[in-house]
């Protein structure tokens with residue numbers, strides 16, 4: 001196990017949901033946490049949280065879509081704290097709607113935050129990790145990075161890309177003392193749905209998806225009660241940071257295990273029929 005107190009942990013998207021829960025959970029357990037947000041107001045709220053905990057949590061402005069913002073933030077953290085032991089790539093949002101209705105710009109934005117944002121962070125942090133002989137990169141993926149549901153094609157594509165990148169980098173970085181780990185949460189009670197971007201053409205009467213969207217929305221509401229406390233993900237992230245030899249993938253939530261297992265052992269047509277019935281009929 002590693003010493004919590006020695007760990008400087010940078011978490012992107014720490015203003016809300018899983019990132020916020022993880023920042024507070026780790027800070028309470030003695031990690032030196034740097035939580036980021038694009039918004040000065042949300043950073044202030046994070047700082048107030050830090051005061052309540054009694055320090056150990058610092059807020060830094062960061063937009064993962066900007067090269068300049070990322071390099072300035074990472075430089076300032078290294079200058080102030082000497083190193084970054086753990087990077088948690090958590091910042092992301094969902095693009096929702098039938099794939100045909102996504103504009104090129106909407107899909108581009110989705111990848112810019114969820115995939116290129118994470119890559120930009122890794123590129124910025126790696127030189128310092130290599131200089132200090134090690135570190136851990138935790139990429140927060142999703143059940144949608146393994147099993148895709150209807151109307152989540154853009155979001156799932158960005159998480160599949162993150163999974164693919166992580167698979168390659170774990171081989172490349174492991175001999176250099178850097179661990180790459182994927183966390184795959186199921187359904188958690190956060191602001192994710194509120195922050196979700198609905199494709200501007202999703203509801204267009206010219207598109208043929210209206211009846212399917214209506215059924216999906218009705219079905220989807222049934223699952224709201226299953227959304228779990230994001231602290232569960234925070235605990236998994238804490239476990240990864242403390243593990244001497246963490247696994248590569250951590251699923252969080254029974255529905256992830258069920259989905260991954262179902263997709264791998266059931267005949268494809270049966271799996272498609274079951275998922276359609278659960279979500280669209």
Ligand SMILES: NC(=O)c1ccc[n+]([C@@H]2O[C@H](COP(=O)([O-])OP(=O)(O)OC[C@H]3O[C@@H](n4cnc5c(N)ncnc54)[C@H](OP(=O)(O)O)[C@@H]3O)[C@@H](O)[C@H]2O)c1
Pocket residue numbers: 012013014015016017018019036037038039042062063064065089090091092093113117140141142143184185186187188189190191192193195
């Ligand atoms: N909630 C779920 O059920 C669920 C399930 C599977 C996976 N996940 C994954 O868990 C992670 C956290 O999601 P959440 O559910 O906690 O969502 P959330 O409550 O909406 O929080 C998203 C965070 O991402 C930040 N963010 C968004 N765009 C950003 C950008 N361009 N630059 C920097 N920060 C940005 C936001 O910060 P600011 O707006 O303050 O900048 C916010 O703190 C995501 O990777 C998501 O894909 C969530």
